[in-house]
Amino acid sequence: MTDIRKMPILPVDAYTSQEWFDREQRRIFSRTWAFAGFVEDIAEPGQYLSVQAGLNNIFIVMGRERRLRAFHNICRHRGTQLLRTAGRTHKAITCPYHDWTYDLEGRLISVPDQETQFPQLDKSCLSLKAASVETWRGCLWVHPDPDAGSIMDWFGDVEPHLGPHDFDELVEYPDAATCYDVRANWKIVVENYIDVYHLSHLHSGTLAMYDHANAEFGFVGPHFAFREPLAEDYASNIEDNSPAPLILPKDRLGTWVPMLFPGIGFAESESSWSTFIVKPVAPDMTRVENRVRVKNTSDRDFLRQEWRSVSYWNRKVKGKYAAESGLETGDPMTGGDFTAEDVFACEQQQKSLLSPHFEHGPSSIEGEKPVRTHQEIVMAWLDE
Ligand code: FES
Ligand SMILES: [Fe+2]
Incomplete structure (x- = not known):
């Protein structure tokens, strides 16, 4: 008797439908470590790059003390994406829309017209949302969850x-x-x-x-x-x-x-x-x-x-x-x-x-x- 292993385990829809695609983005690519580049891609303070991890756009930036941090690339005002693919900033990250500005540690440090337009605003509650970043085998990795744990648990x-x-x-x-x-x-x-x-x-x-x-x-x-x-x-x-x-x-x-x-x-x-x-x-x-x-x-x-x-x-x-x-x-x-x-x-x-x-x-x-x-x-x- 011939041993016939039948596919599919996944239906045809899994390869053609937007609904499956969206589910995978949500449940797989938003919940796993994503490759972001080689370690030498970010070699100096202020250098950054962004990468898509499922539904999340995340950027990695090197702080002044040369530590790497990852943040969700979302302004805490109205959500505008802050940074484009890769580049270098000096001390701060300024949103292109209304110039809200964050330091390299993700803290909101300046809001234009704060006294008149946002008199009650507590900037310390509006830091950028953190993600996880690790280096492993000479590569940079990000995870949307700030508490993702060690990359070695995964690899x-x-x-x-x-x-x-x-x-x-x-x-x-x-x-x-x-x-x-x-x-x-x-x-x-x-x-x-x-x-x-x-x-x-x-x-x-x-x-x-x-x-x-x-x-x-x-x-x-x-x-x-x-x-x-x-x-x-x-x-x-x-x-x-x-x-x-x-x-x-x-x-x-x-x-x-x-x-x-x-x-x-x-x-x-x-x-x-x-x-x-x-x-x-x-x-x-x-x-x-x-x-x-x-x-x-x-x-x-x-x-x-x-x-x-x-x-x-x-x-x-x-x-x-x-x-x-x-x-x-x-x-x-x-x-x-x-x-x-x-x-x-x-x-x-x-x-x-x-x-x-x-x-x-x-x-x-x-x-x-x-x-x-x-x-x-x-x-x-x-x-x-
Ligand atoms: S959306 Fe970023 S400053 Fe307004
Ligand atoms: Fe092949």
């Missing part, structure tokens, strides 16, 4: 599965940063990221450097952990084949590709460490932001390694859907070749969801198990 158990890289030894490679929109629900994008079954099919021409048959994967709490060895052919001449200087010792090569709940992907390989941040925009639209870190080495060493590896990449990597994607392809550091395939597959899948003839087919026992588990986790969070 501690999965940390040992994230790969052996020393984050502080890597530097950002800005040319490889990408941001693109996928015309698909955020869960399709996450499911694709954790679908082990597709690796040797959709990516038959682009991910041959990894040994998919020996992948190890599973969930640690709500977080997905995945690692696989390098393919023998790729590893046997890694000094030439690697597209950038190695960031791991030769006896510890491999790739680690976790997806932290609800949409924070990392991809750690022999030569780079990158983020894959999934941002729901609409029921059928998702933004993905990637930033890449590499070994802190000279441009010369970097270029030399790129040239050494050209032969392997030209011979071995042939993407299928580069033309359709509009992404930059052909550069191993951006992952454009296999990303174009993923974007194409996600969008093609989303297109069928509104057809009355669509129904989920059987789901593979091992390779698609993470997809089913992720759906169960989403369901559990929405039911709570």
Whole structure:
């Protein structure tokens, strides 16, 4: 008898309706730690950046004593958003609407015409509302709840599965940063990221450097952990084949590709460490932001390694859907070749969801198990 694991655990509506989208924003993305950037994004007092965490826009600012604080980006007068994406202020944050002004510790310090217009006002009751901020693995994280507790309560158990890289030894490679929109629900994008079954099919021409048959994967709490060895052919001449200087010792090569709940992907390989941040925009639209870190080495060493590896990449990597994607392809550091395939597959899948003839087919026992588990986790969070 064939073992047929039926999806869906989630109904089609979960991928198409505004109501589901709103519920997820409220119950999942507003109640979990959100990635906000790298620690070096805020290096000086007065520097700030803002990030969306579900229904909450939160900004992080460094105080004069160099301490990071997070606040809800909402003026206590009539609610205007105070700060835009990123920047630097000197001593204070002034609302663009009526110039109410807060210090970097979030206290309301000045209200124009206070004596005549707000004679009874007690400014000390109108500080900005606090959120939580933490640093972990070289990244900034925010949580809308000021009493969210330690970030290690959330990520501690999965940390040992994230790969052996020393984050502080890597530097950002800005040319490889990408941001693109996928015309698909955020869960399709996450499911694709954790679908082990597709690796040797959709990516038959682009991910041959990894040994998919020996992948190890599973969930640690709500977080997905995945690692696989390098393919023998790729590893046997890694000094030439690697597209950038190695960031791991030769006896510890491999790739680690976790997806932290609800949409924070990392991809750690022999030569780079990158983020894959999934941002729901609409029921059928998702933004993905990637930033890449590499070994802190000279441009010369970097270029030399790129040239050494050209032969392997030209011979071995042939993407299928580069033309359709509009992404930059052909550069191993951006992952454009296999990303174009993923974007194409996600969008093609989303297109069928509104057809009355669509129904989920059987789901593979091992390779698609993470997809089913992720759906169960989403369901559990929405039911709570
Ligand atoms: S809304 Fe901010 S000062 Fe009025
Ligand atoms: Fe993929």
